[in-house]
Amino acid sequence: MHSLLRLLIPALLAVTALPVQAADPARSERLRVGTTNIFCVVAPCPWRGIAKADSARLGPVDLIWSAQHLPRLDALPEDVVRISESWNANNCLEVEGALNGSTLIVDRIIGECA
Known part of the structure; x- marks a missing residue:
């Protein structure tokens, strides 16, 4: 089982990480990726998502992506892993x-969300 996982993880990362393409500088912005601090009792709930870093954080209305899975990532392999x-x-x-359609183009990771 462990040998199968060792084979699947690199394959998954290879499929997930598309060739690195810089975001259009005019569209590139600071984004929060991950937990949304929105808590619900019943699914579906936007527990995780992507929002503009300067959004008011008023709830689901601020999210530009919400799903329990990440969108496709276009980033450096080490950034995909992180x-x-x-x-x-x-x-x-x-x-x-x-965010371009269902692909998150990452120029760089800034750090943990504040």
Whole structure:
């Protein structure tokens, strides 16, 4: 089982990490990726998502992406790993990039959300 996981994880990362393409500088912005601090009793609930870093944090209305899974990532392989680990641990990272359809283009990770 462990050998199967060792084979699947790199394959999953290879599929998830698309060739790195910088976001359009005009569209690139600071985004919060991960836990939303929105708590619900019943699913579906936007527990995790993506919001503009400067949003008012008023709830689901501020989210530009909400799902229990990450959108497709276009980022450096090490950034894909860090963002995925943070997402799965229900943490939040601030990144610079843009959401293009269902693909999050990450120029760089800024750090943990404030």
